[in-house]
Amino acid sequence: MFIAVDLHAHSMFAGGAGGISSSPEKLEQSYRRAHKRFREANITSWKKGIQVMGSGDIQFKPWLNFFEKYLVEEKEGLYSYHDSEEARVEEAVHYILQTEIIVTTRYKQWRKASHVVVLFPDYDSVRMFQSMLEKLGSKTERMARPFVTLATPNEVSDFFYGLVDSEPRIEVIPAHILTPEGVYGGNNGVNMLEDFFGLFHERIRVVETGLSADPEVLGLIPELDNKVLLSNSDAHSSALNRLAREFTVLEVREITYDGVIDALRERRIDYTLEFPPTEGRFFFTGHRAGRKKPRPHGKNEYCYFSPDTLPEGNICPICGGELTKGVLHRAFEIGEAQGNKRFLKEAKISQRYIHGVPLIEAVALGLGLKSISSKKVRLVYDRIVGFFGNEVSLWKEDPEKTEEFLSELSIPENVKHVIYEIKRDNFTFEPPGFDGQYGRLVVGRKTPYLGLREIKR
Numbered sequence: 001m002f003i004a005v006d007l008h009a010h011s012m013f014a015g016g017a018g019g020i021s022s023s024p025e026k027l028e029q030s031y032r033r034a035h036k037r038f039r040e041a042n043i044t045s046w047k048k049g050i051q052v053m054g055s056g057d058i059q060f061k062p063w064l065n066f067f068e069k070y071l072v073e074e075k076e077g078l079y080s081y082h083d084s085e086e087a088r089v090e091e092a093v094h095y096i097l098q099t100e101i102i103v104t105t106r107y108k109q110w111r112k113a114s115h116v117v118v119l120f121p122d123y124d125s126v127r128m129f130q131s132m133l134e135k136l137g138s139k140t141e142r143m144a145r146p147f148v149t150l151a152t153p154n155e156v157s158d159f160f161y162g163l164v165d166s167e168p169r170i171e172v173i174p175a176h177i178l179t180p181e182g183v184y185g186g187n188n189g190v191n192m193l194e195d196f197f198g199l200f201h202e203r204i205r206v207v208e209t210g211l212s213a214d215p216e217v218l219g220l221i222p223e224l225d226n227k228v229l230l231s232n233s234d235a236h237s238s239a240l241n242r243l244a245r246e247f248t249v250l251e252v253r254e255i256t257y258d259g260v261i262d263a264l265r266e267r268r269i270d271y272t273l274e275f276p277p278t279e280g281r282f283f284f285t286g287h288r289a290g291r292k293k294p295r296p297h298g299k300n301e302y303c304y305f306s307p308d309t310l311p312e313g314n315i316c317p318i319c320g321g322e323l324t325k326g327v328l329h330r331a332f333e334i335g336e337a338q339g340n341k342r343f344l345k346e347a348k349i350s351q352r353y354i355h356g357v358p359l360i361e362a363v364a365l366g367l368g369l370k371s372i373s374s375k376k377v378r379l380v381y382d383r384i385v386g387f388f389g390n391e392v393s394l395w396k397e398d399p400e401k402t403e404e405f406l407s408e409l410s411i412p413e414n415v416k417h418v419i420y421e422i423k424r425d426n427f428t429f430e431p432p433g434f435d436g437q438y439g440r441l442v443v444g445r446k447t448p449y450l451g452l453r454e455i456k457r
Contacts, residue, residue, distance in 0.1 A: 007052070075094055219347030231353075303455040304435070359394065
């Protein structure tokens, strides 16, 4: 059977999503928010068509306590939240126990950091992981996305080998590997997985694409030819434009933890739905408007460059500082460093994938509205989802069938047009994503990945 999964998410306690106070009063307030969040996530996941979601931050003690108290293990290793005991299992998404950690080490005298997703089969393995973190000085009752500081890549290897040797069903997945916070990111300059993970690189089976890359971009990197490419949302909320904005469809023998892990390890990936990389916040190299350092950019001063148009020394023509390296820039650099420089049309594409955008954003664009939360946008969105069953069913349908089905729906023609163009892969993002800024959706034309630059003062 085929299921859609989104295995990397966060609780409301993670950085960038509100944080937490450990006082009983504040904790109770957070738990009330958690109940609301789960109710929203059940609805959003149903509309999206996602069967298995990442729990996010599961080693964080207050979050783990909430899971143990309020979620039920409906499938082996998968947990569901229900508003009442009478709620049917099928109405709730299943959660896999998951966290993201930030690992730092030193390589060639420089401090390097990489975000890493970890999947757990049960609460015992989570508690074992908590103990490992606490021995390294990480406070699992205070940090939802903890830092793990290790002196060398050999220590990184020992740490992860110690984890998976204690529980072989645990899966370790380098997260959004080409963004600045990923192992290959511009902040690191790491050109081989071994340079960061030491010998543990041999045990890495799966890597996460991230919102600014897809299998074509990752196909520029020879080392990834035999890795499974997993796409997830990395969402900090259950909003319709965040949760499952990227997802992976797996062929599983059973909907259990082992069923999901076996599908990943055996490369039973039907397809991934990907952001077009130009939408991702770090696709091109550049500096966004309003930057403060090293010298201020004005409100409308920005610049971005494709890899073939970079300024000399990668220096910003506006402020004189080093530009934030984009994902495409890094992919070409890494391929060359690994001794097999590839070009986009020659990239080895190891998995099937399709490009898409959150349907709610497509509807808003078709209606000419900026707010995805407006009543009009939600009404049209629900009408489309009600017809197709969920977003997964819409995106996997071939373009001709989609056009035929939408012709039967009473929704504005401009909305149909936007969906048609997205389904035909005839859309782009202008300006594209760069230096932490998402790209802006434009339908009706394609933009090449190369030969682009813009300097606006």
